[in-house]
Amino acid sequence: xxxxxxxxxxxxxxxxQDRLAGFSLAQARQADAIRLPFEDESFDTVLSLLMLHHVIxxxxxxxxxxxxxxxxxxxxxxxxxxxxxxxPVHRADRSPHRLIDPGAFGPxxxxxxxxxxxxxxxxxxxxxxxxAQQPAEAxxxxxxxxxxxx
Numbered sequence: 418x419x420x421x422x423x424x425x426x427x428x429x430x431x432x433x434q435d436r437l438a439g440f441s442l443a444q445a446r447q448a449d450a451i452r453l454p455f456e457d458e459s460f461d462t463v464l465s466l467l468m469l470h471h472v473i474x475x476x477x478x479x480x481x482x483x484x485x486x487x488x489x490x491x492x493x494x495x496x497x498x499x500x501x502x503x504x505p506v507h508r509a510d511r512s513p514h515r516l517i518d519p520g521a522f523g524p525x526x527x528x529x530x531x532x533x534x535x536x537x538x539x540x541x542x543x544x545x546x547x548x549a550q551q552p553a554e555a556x557x558x559x560x561x562x563x564x565x566x567x
């Protein structure tokens with residue numbers, strides 16, 4: 418089993434590479450979440466931990482996850498939802514962000530061709546925990562997996 422971790426920030430990639438030194442099957446790479454530098458169907462699992470809300474076009478990041486997941490692969494994670502508490506904190510620290518509206522994530526998974534297996538709110542509706550799956554088989558009659566271009 419191999420592990421690949423990514424970050425847009427070169428300093429974070431350097432820090433991850435230092436921590437992963439000595440683990441021959443682990444690597445850290447710089448990557449833009451909306452243009453992942455990986456081939457289609459490259460990963461069995463993609464984890465996203467409090468990252469999506471820092472991607473202004475987070476819907477494109479979800480589509481990229483769908484592209485790089487193998488059939489039957491899982492997209493697992495959690496992220497901040499738009500809330501009265503999260504917005505001022507992110508404005509104050511001036512980090513680029515676009516918080517996810519509570520009802521928006523499921524339809525984006527559907528549009529990307531991912532099957533939402535679990536979408537759960539926690540911490541008083543401030544956090545979305547999710548598990549979605551790339552369908553394992555082609556859609557009926559098309560020869561293509563759900564969500565794939567014609």
